[in-house]
Amino acid sequence: MFNMLFSINNATVRFLTNTLFNNLTFKINKGEHWALIGESGSGKSALLQTIAGRFNITGGTTNYYFQDDVPNLQVAENGQNLHSKLISLVEPKHHFRNLSNTTDFYYQQRYNSSDSEDALTVNDYLLSVKSIHRPGTQWTLDKTLTLLNLHALRDKQLIKLSNGETKRLMLAAALLKNPLLLLLDNPLTGLDVKTRQEFTGIIDQITASGISIIIATSVHEIPEAITHVAVLKNGKIIHESTRDAFNPELFTINTSDNIDHQELTALLNINKNPVVFNQIVTMDKVHIQYGDKIILDDINWQIKIGDRWALLGPNGAGKSTLLSLINGDNPQAYANNIILFDKKRGTGESIWDIKKKIGFVSPELHQYFPTDNSCLQVIESGYYDTLGLFRPSNKERADIALRWMKALEIDRYARTLLKNIPASAQRLCLLARALIKNPALLIFDEPCQGMDDHQQLHFKNLVDTICSLSNVTLIYVTHYQHEIPNSVDKVLRLDKGKMVN
Known part of the structure; x- marks a missing residue:
């Protein structure tokens, strides 16, 4: 001993x-x-x-x-x-x-x-x-x-x-x-x-x-x-x-994968938004500053419908702040020249008008998301853009939530509380929550954290399949090059709050 x-x-x-x-x-x-x-x-x-x-x-x-x-x-x-x-x-x-x-x-x-x-x-x-x-x-x-x-x-x-x-x-x-x-x-x-x-x-x-x-x-x-x-x-x-x-x-973990294209096509046609936008995001000389600290400086970015972007950069580069301007979470958006979904920020749209057009997941959302709902309730809450389900469950929407869980291979957790499942499965629940309302824009900020090889491959293939079957716009953030979906063909790099080549 x-x-x-x-x-x-x-x-x-x-x-x-x-x-x-x-x-x-x-x-x-x-x-x-x-x-x-x-x-x-x-x-x-x-x-x-x-x-x-x-x-x-x-x-x-x-x-x-x-x-x-x-x-x-x-x-x-x-x-x-x-x-x-x-x-x-x-x-x-x-x-x-x-x-x-x-x-x-x-x-x-x-x-x-x-x-x-x-x-x-x-x-x-x-x-x-x-x-x-x-x-x-x-x-x-x-x-x-x-x-x-x-x-x-x-x-x-x-x-x-x-x-x-x-x-x-x-x-x-x-x-x-x-x-x-x-x-x-x-x-x-x-x-x-x-x-x-x-x-x-x-x-x-x-x-x-x-x-x-x-x-x-x-x-x-x-x-x-x-x-x-x-x-x-x-x-x-x-x-x-x-x-x-x-x-x-x-x-090594089994990385064989199978995507049900027919089921995914059916899911993507539920609540399909007929509205087509000319400008998903337009930023003109965006500047964000807290006290003496400049977070973003002279950002010019245009995202059109159907674009698939990778947003890359080191820790602290300003990526999360940039996304917060798009997702309606940052009040400094009103002090900048930003157009979201064809409307300039500050011209009467509410945060909820913006969020209903976006499916979003990030490490911060995972950190602060309440965990006392069942996984099925968490996913259904995506219809309402709330952090959890605060109303009686709608059977039709709960059924759709379960179908998305099956697509992401997590349906065995449907009735389990979010806090009682592995962290990687929690992330997949939040990803299903982002997908369920078929938004015009998907923002995936480091979505594969903690996932094993099979989960990463399956999610990457799922994103590529969604992009092939729809005109969804995508912003994808990761620190791992191999995680970037094949459908991504545009890149914005940030470093110390500035755009770099």
Whole structure:
């Protein structure tokens, strides 16, 4: 046991009424760093949550040997276990609170200047992290800011961070705890190409400081510092090996795909909008600024009906702000020369007039979307552009929602609450919600985050099929070139708020 860090033996793991694992056995020795791989819903995130002590464990034994390595460690005031103070878990979603610490942030808050002031800055948030002083390398604020390239963001409010910037901040906060065990749940999602390329060096520095890592990731993105690999399937660990002995070709996910063109054609003809627009989007010298910070500068962009655009650029380039001007979420649209669906902003149209013509999904929408509706209700809410279904379900529309779920291969979750399904399936529900009303414009902002290879391919093929069967207009945002649908033939690149070639 001297070299062992953690072990769980023949345990049953439950969350609410669901049994997540039966006879779970998993052991980690000091100096080992593990990658967890497997298809969506295989149990990777659940295993991380189990190790972090988030779920109810019955039967078997669970041992955290590393807490003996830190002398004089005290139990926290809330009575949490000693080991939890030495574990940091970086989840796909953040749990930021506002300055009054009474309510969570809400979806559109970042674009409303008065409301967005009710948020900590990056610097204040990191200073609030409670660290453990233990033998070995200490992660100081300056060291952490430097490693994760956050110095320039110190005075930025949390709510105004991009998705990728938020990911870096969450990792920084986890390091500042000075944990002995760092759990990372798909940390590369949302990160731009440059940061992903730097990630191996980041992991190398973390492991060199004496921190052990367990990372849930894609088989294609296993960091070099990883020493061991565990493969999960249907809530079971089906394979364990050293990194050197691991053969990824034996565990590639089935990427065969089949699209029901006849059913998709029928779905696309439901509630088909007969109105044809000359200009979907026209932006003329658009400028967005918050205080002294320029977010967008001199943006000129024209999107015609049937155009299929990729919107590309690094984290913090201004992509989400640009989309918020189109989707009706940003009030600064009124101060700019912007035409949406043949109408200039500020000439009498409401936000709801705009939203009913758009199907939209983004990491921010996923972050803030309420999760207490069933998946079928979530998708039906797309008819009303509300964050959840706040009216009695309409049987005809619910039936259509179920057909879209079948098209996206998630119909088994129809009656399950959104919060109780895998994150990748949650995203697919929100994508079905965007598609259900057959809008004139689809805006997909990093839609494939967290999806496995088959899900990504199926969604990409679905988008291409929709584009071949209809005249829908598309804006597609991603940091992965292979995710871009084949139907996309136009590109707008942003960097530091400016259009670049």
